[in-house]
Amino acid sequence: MTNRRITLEHALYTLAFALALTLRYLHLGALPLSDFEANWALQALHLAQGAKPVIGPHPAYVLLTSILFFVFGASDFLARFWPALAGSTLVLAPFFFRDHLGRIPALLLAFALALDPGLLALSRVAGSSILAVACLVSAWAMWRDRRYPLAGILAGLALLSGPAVWMGLLGLGLARAIGQGRKGAGGTRGNGDAATEDSHSSLLTPHSSLVTDNWKPALAYMLGTLLLGGSLFTFAPSGLNAFFASALTYLKGWWTPSGVRAMHLLAALVAYQLMALVFSIAALVGGILRKDRLVTGLGLWALVALFLALVYPGRQVADLAWVLLPLWVLAALELGRYTRLAGVGGWELAGVTTLTVVILVFAWLDLAGVAGQALTSPAAQQRLLLLLGALLLLGLSLIMVGLGWSLEVARRGAVWGSALFLAAFTLGAAAGAGGLRQPLTAELWSPAPPWSGRQYRQTAQADLLHKTINDLSEWRKGHIAALDVTIVGLDSPALRWLLRDWEVKETGALSPASSPSLVITPPGVELNLSAAYRGQDFVWRQTPAWDEALPEEWLRWFVYRQMPRQTESIVLWGRDDLFFDVETVPSP
Numbered sequence: 001m002t003n004r005r006i007t008l009e010h011a012l013y014t015l016a017f018a019l020a021l022t023l024r025y026l027h028l029g030a031l032p033l034s035d036f037e038a039n040w041a042l043q044a045l046h047l048a049q050g051a052k053p054v055i056g057p058h059p060a061y062v063l064l065t066s067i068l069f070f071v072f073g074a075s076d077f078l079a080r081f082w083p084a085l086a087g088s089t090l091v092l093a094p095f096f097f098r099d100h101l102g103r104i105p106a107l108l109l110a111f112a113l114a115l116d117p118g119l120l121a122l123s124r125v126a127g128s129s130i131l132a133v134a135c136l137v138s139a140w141a142m143w144r145d146r147r148y149p150l151a152g153i154l155a156g157l158a159l160l161s162g163p164a165v166w167m168g169l170l171g172l173g174l175a176r177a178i179g180q181g182r183k184g185a186g187g188t189r190g191n192g193d194a195a196t197e198d199s200h201s202s203l204l205t206p207h208s209s210l211v212t213d214n215w216k217p218a219l220a221y222m223l224g225t226l227l228l229g230g231s232l233f234t235f236a237p238s239g240l241n242a243f244f245a246s247a248l249t250y251l252k253g254w255w256t257p258s259g260v261r262a263m264h265l266l267a268a269l270v271a272y273q274l275m276a277l278v279f280s281i282a283a284l285v286g287g288i289l290r291k292d293r294l295v296t297g298l299g300l301w302a303l304v305a306l307f308l309a310l311v312y313p314g315r316q317v318a319d320l321a322w323v324l325l326p327l328w329v330l331a332a333l334e335l336g337r338y339t340r341l342a343g344v345g346g347w348e349l350a351g352v353t354t355l356t357v358v359i360l361v362f363a364w365l366d367l368a369g370v371a372g373q374a375l376t377s378p379a380a381q382q383r384l385l386l387l388l389g390a391l392l393l394l395g396l397s398l399i400m401v402g403l404g405w406s407l408e409v410a411r412r413g414a415v416w417g418s419a420l421f422l423a424a425f426t427l428g429a430a431a432g433a434g435g436l437r438q439p440l441t442a443e444l445w446s447p448a449p450p451w452s453g454r455q456y457r458q459t460a461q462a463d464l465l466h467k468t469i470n471d472l473s474e475w476r477k478g479h480i481a482a483l484d485v486t487i488v489g490l491d492s493p494a495l496r497w498l499l500r501d502w503e504v505k506e507t508g509a510l511s512p513a514s515s516p517s518l519v520i521t522p523p524g525v526e527l528n529l530s531a532a533y534r535g536q537d538f539v540w541r542q543t544p545a546w547d548e549a550l551p552e553e554w555l556r557w558f559v560y561r562q563m564p565r566q567t568e569s570i571v572l573w574g575r576d577d578l579f580f581d582v583e584t585v586p587s588p
Contacts, residue, residue, distance in 0.1 A: 012107055013095055020091040020114035023434060024084040024123045029077030031435050032462035033126060034446075035541075038497035040127035041079040045069050045500060047236055055236065057246035060135075060160035061127050063232045074500060079126040086134035087123025088114075094332075096141035100294075101329065105336035112328045115426055117272040117433035121445035122318055124434050129164030131157070133321050136168055143218065152218035156225025160243055163250035167312070168322045171305040178304065179297055253314025260317065262310045264546060268317045268444040271558050272429045275422035276327040283334035295330060302326040317444050338415045348409045349416070352401055356394065356417020363390040364421075371559040375552055432561045441561035442544035459494045460539040465572060466498055468536070469518060476517075476578050483517040483578075486510065490522060490570065492540070519573040533573040541568040 033041055043062045046053040048069035055062050061082060068078045091114045098106035113119060122130040139154035158165050230240045269277060280302070287295025302323055309319040341349070366387045373380040402410035432441045440458070470480040477483065481501045488507055496504070510519070515531040527533050544563040557563045 009103060009107065013092065013110055016091050016107075016110040016114050017088060019111070020088040021084075023114065023120055023430070023436070024087050026436060028080050028084055028124060029075060031076070031440075032459045033076055033079060033494055033497050034459050035492055035494045036446075037079065037126035038493035041065065041074070042493055042497055042500075044079070045074050045497075047232075048074070052236075055242040057242055057249040058127050058131075058162040059230055059240075059242035059246070060131055060157055061162070062242070063160075063229070063236060065126075066232070066236075080124060083125060083128050083130050084123050087119055087130045090119065090130075090134040090137060093137045093141045096145050101333065102336055104339050105329075105332040108335050109328055109332035112276070112332060115423075115430055116276070116324060116328065117426065117430040118268070118317075118320060118324055118445050120430045121433035121435075121443065122321060125446065127162075129162060129318050129321055132161035132165035132168060133325070135161055136165060137325065146214070148214045148218040149221045152221030152223075153225045155218070156222040156229060159222075159226060160230050160246075163246045163253065164318070164321070166247060166250040167308060167319055168305075171301065171308050171322050174308075175297070175301040175304040179300055250314075253312060255313065257313045258315055260315050261547070262315065264444055265309055265315065265317055265320055267554070268320060269323070272426075272433060272445060273320075273324060273327065275419070275426045276324065276331045278331075278418070278422060279334045280327040280330035283330040286334070287330075295333065298326040298330050298333075302330070317446070335415070335419060338412050348405065349413055352398070352409055352413025353416040353420070355397060356414055357420055359390055359394040359397075360417065360421040363387050363394075364425075366390065368559045371552075371556040373552065375555070437561075442557060442563035442565065443561065444546075458542050460542045460567070462494065462498050462540075465538045465540075465570075468538075468572060469499075469502075472518065472574055472578050475580065485518045485520065486514075486516040488519060488521045488525065490520065492570075495520065495540075495570075515575060517575050517578065521571050521573065523569045523571055525571065527573055532576040534576060534579065535571045535573045537569045537571045539567050540570045542566070543568075 040056065040058055040061055043053050043055055044065035047055070047062065047066040064082050065079060068081055072078060091110050094101065094106040094109040094113070101109065119130065119133075122128040122133075135154050135158035139151045139158055142148075142151035142154060226243060227240070230243050231237045280299075283295055284299040286292075287299065305322040305326070306320075309315055309323060312319065366383050370380050370383045370387070375381075375384075398410045398414050401413070431437045433443050433445045435443075446458070469483070469485070473480045473483045481503075484503045484505070485499055486505045486507060487495065487499075488510055490506075505516070510516075510527070510529060512528055513530055515529055519527060519533065521527075523537060527535075543566045545566050546563070549557070549563060553563060
């Protein structure tokens with residue numbers, strides 16, 4: 001019998017997983033579903049109710065969520081349950097690559113994936129691309145661990161997880177093809193290079209013979225998952241059509257612009273993944289100088305994934321998820337090089353680390369003072385000069401420590417201090433991107449509805465609207481969801497989801513002879529009906545004005561995550577006899 005002891009390493013992976021679960025499930029159902037989320041949640045709800053809806057190109061999410069709705073009932077929390085679970089399990093993937101990456105870099109990578117703002121944001125959005133990312137990476141991990149049936153099942157789920165999987169597969173395929181081309185063009189190399197290349201190849205599979213000997217069971221389980229899982233064991237055959245629709249949707253994105261600018265993706269990288277960028281660039285520079293094939297291969301993957309995300313007309317900021325994976329691996333490898341303390345004094349290292357953190361915090365506070373001011377104003381220019389002086393002071397201090405004390409202490413102190421500062425920055429960015437910060441801030445890491453042509457729009461006063469109509473129903477009928485609701489001239493999946501338990505009718509115009517209990521219309525609509533109505537407007541959607549923002553506003557957003565918003569309102573009309581101050585005979 002194999003003796004499997006619980007080690008400190010296992011405990012740390014458990015801690016990373018628990019941290020990921022906490023961040024992803026904390027207040028998961030607190031925010032109302034957006035139009036993007038509600039579109040997929042409604043498909044799952046209709047399927048759970050026994051209808052046969054046309055399933056969109058996210059069959060895995062719709063089918064899995066319909067099971068939860070059928071057993072437990074529909075809720076905002078359950079609508080986001082599977083993405084949150086997928087994002088949490090992604091944290092465990094580095095465990096299966098630790099033989100190649102190293103134990104400490106793999107552990108650092110696990111915690112980085114748990115805290116990354118982009119991955120956290122996607123894990124808290126119903127119908128996001130995180131299912132495709134998590135299932136594909138997990139299938140890769142299980143393949144390397146020789147668990148071929150499980151690898152096939154996860155690969156099948158990845159293919160059922162929507163158009164994002166094709167972006168990931170294309171990026172991986174192109175990066176590997178370019179890498180093989182560079183290898184072939186380089187000709188015959190020495191023994192050291194060959195050994196390194198063998199090590200690099202092991203990132204995909206432990207032994208090349210496994211590819212030929214074990215692909216059949218993996219393929220069989222993958223096809224079985226596509227056929228049975230994609231049709232919910234034949235209860236929803238339209239899920240199989242949705243699998244093909246996901247590939248067509250991705251292809252359609254090559255000639256259908258989404259309205260999301262490439263600049264938004266670059267801004268998201270700098271504003272959320274600053275730590276990954278800084279240390280991955282350092283790792284890539286060092287890897288190129290050392291001719292490290294693993295590092296250069298990961299850098300190639302990151303560049304290809306970023307290029308595809310930027311040139312794809314149907315781009316979303318969520319497409320950067322495929323860029324984050326190699327970036328964080330590179331950053332973890334770089335940070336892992338500075339974890340050995342042999343030959344370095346603890347007090348000296350602590351002093352340099354503290355100095356680095358203090359100066360960086362001072363520089364950040366100075367930048368915060370600039371945010372919100374006109375960059376051409378004298379006060380802003382003085383603060384910018386002070387910021388530059390602080391960074392120069394840090395550089396000179398590190399040079400003096402390196403020359404007069406120890407170069408290794410200066411280098412490690414700078415890395416540790418920068419890592420601590422950037423880790424705090426990343427945690428703050430994660431709180432905002434995941435919707436855990438109150439009041440809510442303007443965030444780029446959100447998918448846009450495919451029909452909107454605009455950046456993601458967050459539902460605003462849905463809870464207040466829902467409470468208002470519940471109160472009206474309870475006052476008049478004695479219980480909620482007892483009144484009829486008519487929606488006029490609005491196309492909002494989020495509104496349909498909010499009223500999923502009500503008797504709802506949607507129409508383009510009302511007949512003058514009609515008198516529904518409640519009417520919801522766009523602003524500016526006058527009701528000319530046989531009964532009198534009272535109206536109240538609600539802010540329904542809020543959209544950050546990214547495209548109209550000035551440089552000063554972008555800087556303020558970078559520091560405070562504040563951005564001018566464009567709002568869209570709706571009006572709730574209640575028939576006069578629903579209110580207490582109107583004397584009428586209650587309807588039976």
